[in-house]
Amino acid sequence: MSFSTVTTRxxxxxxxxxxxxxxxxxxxxxxxxxxxxxxxxxxxxxxMFCDDICNTxxxxxxxxxxxxxxFDCARDRVTYVKDNADMxxxxxxxxxxxxxxxxxxxx
Numbered sequence: 001m002s003f004s005t006v007t008t009r010x011x012x013x014x015x016x017x018x019x020x021x022x023x024x025x026x027x028x029x030x031x032x033x034x035x036x037x038x039x040x041x042x043x044x045x046x047x048m049f050c051d052d053i054c055n056t057x058x059x060x061x062x063x064x065x066x067x068x069x070x071f072d073c074a075r076d077r078v079t080y081v082k083d084n085a086d087m088x089x090x091x092x093x094x095x096x097x098x099x100x101x102x103x104x105x106x107x
Contacts, residue, residue: 002035002036002037002038003035003036004033004034004035004036005033005034006031006032006033007031007032007033008029008030008031008032008048009029009030009031009032010027010028010029010030011024011025011026011027011028011029011030012026013026014026015030015045016045017030017045017046017047017050018044018045018046018071019046019047019050019051019053019054019071019074019075020047020050020101022047024045024047028047029048030045030046030047030048030051031045031046031047031048031051032044032045033045033046035067042067044067047100049096049097049100049101050101052097053074053077053078053093053097054070054071054074056074056077056091056092056093057070057073057074057077058070077091077093078093078097078098078101081093081098082098082102
């Protein structure tokens with residue numbers, strides 16, 4: 001049996017985003033995710049932008065073997081779009097997301 005919950009929260013203290021590794025600032029909205037699957041349970045926190053990127057990646061694939069693999073694929077997608085700005089609409093990545101993650105706008 002497996003289940004998951006996703007809750008939008010406001011940070012009461014600083015947290016670390018599991019996707020990009022940057023801080024989630026106190027007062028910032030973020031996604032809190034809890035997953036229980038086959039006897040294991042884990043939770044993680046994501047910036048709202050990072051959650052959007054991961055959700056886009058997850059919708060386009062049938063299944064990911066691990067959360068780390070999903071994150072790696074989503075990072076690859078954003079990096080590719082960063083270097084190929086004409087593909088942003090196709091891959092569903094915005095300039096604002098690229099700027100947030102890399103500190104620069106797509107080429």
